[in-house]
Amino acid sequence: MEQDKQIDRVLTSWCRIQENGSWFVQGAESMVCLVVLDSCLYTMVFWVLCSSLATCVSLLGLLWPAVVPIVESFHALCSYATVILGFFLVVEWWGYGAYFIDQAYLHSLSLSWKYGPAFLVLIASTLLSTLAARITWHMAITTRSNYAQLHAATPISLDNAATPAATREQQLQECQQQNVDPLQCPPNYQV
Numbered sequence: 001m002e003q004d005k006q007i008d009r010v011l012t013s014w015c016r017i018q019e020n021g022s023w024f025v026q027g028a029e030s031m032v033c034l035v036v037l038d039s040c041l042y043t044m045v046f047w048v049l050c051s052s053l054a055t056c057v058s059l060l061g062l063l064w065p066a067v068v069p070i071v072e073s074f075h076a077l078c079s080y081a082t083v084i085l086g087f088f089l090v091v092e093w094w095g096y097g098a099y100f101i102d103q104a105y106l107h108s109l110s111l112s113w114k115y116g117p118a119f120l121v122l123i124a125s126t127l128l129s130t131l132a133a134r135i136t137w138h139m140a141i142t143t144r145s146n147y148a149q150l151h152a153a154t155p156i157s158l159d160n161a162a163t164p165a166a167t168r169e170q171q172l173q174e175c176q177q178q179n180v181d182p183l184q185c186p187p188n189y190q191v
Contacts, residue, residue, distance in 0.1 A: 033096075033100040036092060036095065036096050036100060037096060037100070039092055040089065040092045040093055040096060043085055043088050043089045043092060044089055046081075046085050047082060047085040047086055047089055050078050050081040050082045050085060051078075051082050051129065053074075053078045054075055054078035054079050054082055054132070057071050057074050057075045057078060058071070058075055061075065072136075075136055076133070076136045079129065079132050079133040079136045080133050082129040082132075082133070083126065083129050083130050083133045086122070086125065086126030086129050086130075087126060089122060089126070090119075090122055090123055090126055093115075093119060093122065094115075094119075097115060097119075171185070171186065172185065
């Protein structure tokens, strides 16, 4: 019973505004505090959603390689959204703890506000999502660079795409006899 009363008193320290200024200023400060508190909650929900989507999209790309170009851009979008939301969440959480919790009231209850391990986990996961976004960015650049190198390579023969299947087989055999890289063999790109 005593513990329930203490929990109720701690919960009243959220958005507890000092009696400084007029009732209008106190009301505005209280409203801003509640907005910050709610925005922390909603930012966390969106952050978890974007992180989950990025993970699901990555797994989709691993399971079905045919959808990699679509997955690549969507994964980059989810990764960058995760970084931005994680950064906002760190700032909101720090700002809320620094400005909107009545420290004197908590000390009078023999309690103190600490950011704790959850805040450190949030910072670590934001740094990891930043790293994932950087990797995604470098992978996208590497892929574009590989495509550019592939199409810039001079082909062995410059036949049109309507080459009959027999001629295509001959060209494939020529590529194999000359030990040419399969990526530079033109028949591999004919449908």
